[in-house]
Amino acid sequence: xxIGVDGYNLAMPHGTxxxxxxxxxxxxxxxxxxxxxxxxxINVPANKSLRQATFFHYYxxxxxxxxxKARSVRSASRTKRVVRAWRNGRDYLRAFVAxxxxxxxxxxxxxxxxxxxxxxxxxxxxxTDRLFDDAMFVxxxxxxxxxxxxxxxxxxxxxxxxxxxxxxxxxxxxxxHDLVPLKLPYxxxxxxTLYGSLISGCLKHAAQICTVSEASKCDIIDRYDVDATKVxxxxxxxxxxxxxxxxxxxxxxxxxxSIFGLERRGYFLFFGAIEPKKNIGRLIEAFLSLRTKTPLVxxxxxxxxxxxxLQLMPGGxxxxxxxxxxxxxxxxxxxxxxxxxxxxxxxxxxxxxVVFPSLYEGFGLPVLEAMQLGTPVIxxxxxxLPEVAGGAGxxxxxxxxxxxxxxxxxLDRDEALCAAMAARGLEQARLFSRERYGERLTELxxxxxxxx
Numbered sequence: 230x231x232i233g234v235d236g237y238n239l240a241m242p243h244g245t246x247x248x249x250x251x252x253x254x255x256x257x258x259x260x261x262x263x264x265x266x267x268x269x270x271i272n273v274p275a276n277k278s279l280r281q282a283t284f285f286h287y288y289x290x291x292x293x294x295x296x297x298k299a300r301s302v303r304s305a306s307r308t309k310r311v312v313r314a315w316r317n318g319r320d321y322l323r324a325f326v327a328x329x330x331x332x333x334x335x336x337x338x339x340x341x342x343x344x345x346x347x348x349x350x351x352x353x354x355x356x357t358d359r360l361f362d363d364a365m366f367v368x369x370x371x372x373x374x375x376x377x378x379x380x381x382x383x384x385x386x387x388x389x390x391x392x393x394x395x396x397x398x399x400x401x402x403x404x405x406h407d408l409v410p411l412k413l414p415y416x417x418x419x420x421x422t423l424y425g426s427l428i429s430g431c432l433k434h435a436a437q438i439c440t441v442s443e444a445s446k447c448d449i450i451d452r453y454d455v456d457a458t459k460v461x462x463x464x465x466x467x468x469x470x471x472x473x474x475x476x477x478x479x480x481x482x483x484x485x486x487s488i489f490g491l492e493r494r495g496y497f498l499f500f501g502a503i504e505p506k507k508n509i510g511r512l513i514e515a516f517l518s519l520r521t522k523t524p525l526v527x528x529x530x531x532x533x534x535x536x537x538x539l540q541l542m543p544g545g546x547x548x549x550x551x552x553x554x555x556x557x558x559x560x561x562x563x564x565x566x567x568x569x570x571x572x573x574x575x576x577x578x579x580x581x582x583v584v585f586p587s588l589y590e591g592f593g594l595p596v597l598e599a600m601q602l603g604t605p606v607i608x609x610x611x612x613x614l615p616e617v618a619g620g621a622g623x624x625x626x627x628x629x630x631x632x633x634x635x636x637x638x639x640l641d642r643d644e645a646l647c648a649a650m651a652a653r654g655l656e657q658a659r660l661f662s663r664e665r666y667g668e669r670l671t672e673l674x675x676x677x678x679x680x681x
Contacts, residue, residue: 230674231352231383232258233399236269237361237390239348240288246501246594247406249570250441251389253466253666255349261667266383267351268396270360273331284333284356288348328357330379355379361392368393369423374434385674387439391431400436400677407440407591407612408448409506416505416588418533429453436677441465441592442613461676463669466661467598473574485579488572489526489563494647496524496563497637498580498604500573500595501587503539504532508586508609508627513541515586515633517556521641523581524561528568539564578602581647582640585609586627593617597661600654605647607636619660621653 234255238247258265271287273280333354357377364375374393382398395401405428410419432438432453438460440446446462449455473481482493497516501507509527516525531539542564543556551564568576577583583599589612596617599606606622608614615624623639625632640647 231264233266233268233383233386235388236267252349257663257667264352267354269356271356272358280333281339285339330355330357364394391427395434402437402439402677403431403435404439407445409589413589436680442616444613445591461673463673465592466663466666469601470571481578493579494581496526498526498583500528502532503529503535505534506588508588509538511630512586515630518634519637523641526563528565530566577604580604588627600658603651603655605650619657621657
């Protein structure tokens with residue numbers, strides 16, 4: 230079949246876990262023999278000869294995509310209120326005008342193998358200016374989903390995130406990774422009423438709902454009283470770069486020592502956004518309580534309420550700058566804002582353990598990525614994380630700092646346990662192989678095509 234996949238998260242600077250999800254989805258669809266269309270919200274000119282260059286000029290340079298945030302009411306001068314009203318009126322009218330799709334040529338004019346502007350191998354790319362921004366704008370004011378049209382539409386349009394858009398002429402599938410804004414409302418900025426309405430809209434317009442764990446599937450069915458046959462759990466997959474796997478562990482260790490000054494199996498690692506849901510504050514508290522000389526490395530960009538999460542960082546680490554911070558007992562915390570996927574995989578492969586004590590996850594991709602690389606995992610006993618880790622990880626209560634301290638101490642002192650966990654992790658990771666993921670996707674699409 231021909232299947233559409235949106236670029237909503239792919240166009241974000243530095244990407245997200247959902248950008249990884251979209252990339253793996255496209256690559257898996259190709260291995261299954263499908264053709265794949267990409268749907269983006271990037272403005273390109275009418276001149277076909279300039280479209281590809283313009284597309285990649287803006288690709289992954291766009292600001293953060295719109296959230297369903299509540300708007301605050303602020304006092305303003307009469308002139309500012311008039312200007313704001315005019316701009317709102319202009320945006321309102323433009324948002325309701327049908328968007329014209331433009332196809333971006335797929336040729337060799339633009340070199341995209343530089344490791345920065347990497348894009349999945351779409352067979353066709355269609356884009357229009359502010360597709361997702363305007364759809365959010367319309368939905369917030371009318372509760373309606375916007376309709377997008379492309380020539381010869383794919384049989385299935387697989388939206389990788391809940392967006393208020395549907396593709397005309399296709400069976401629309403929406404991936405709901407989790408219901409975190411409703412399960413942990415204090416950890417996100419989303420307007421909860423608007424978010425709840427958006428999920429209801431996705432359920433209404435979808436031929437099928439895709440999700441990525443049994444925990445999320447149960448949450449969706451229980452909260453929205455939806456027919457269980459309409460929700461399919463495909464889990465997800467993650468692919469480690471072959472060039473990294475081909476490099477022996479000693480060479481990987483030399484790279485990490487040269488770049489970061491870290492010894493192989495000589496540091497704990499966390500990677501993910503620094504926000505309340507990820508539980509960084511308790512991780513830092515547990516690490517400082519551990520009284521170990523083993524460093525803690527934190528890789529992730531600062532997000533909402535990161536100051537609160539980083540308040541225990543020694544030496545002013547919560548001030549915003551990344552760097553190396555040393556505590557009162559010479560405990561070292563290294564904080565890095567961003568690494569490429571290949572560099573992060575190298576760092577993961579050399580860690581003593583990946584510690585991922587998130588409060589709630591729809592899937593928990595760092596857990597799978599660590600196991601694929603033969604690295605022990607400490608993670609939470611909540612949400613989907615026990616499904617992903619299986620019996621290969623040490624599970625802790627993410628709200629209990631002592632539980633986290635005990636798990637980190639066990640791995641810090643027991644090399645035999647680390648080796649056993651690494652072996653079990655490799656076995657567990659095979660349950661989420663690309664082949665198995667492809668089988669689950671095939672069932673999802675069969676169900677979508679069979680729906681009325």
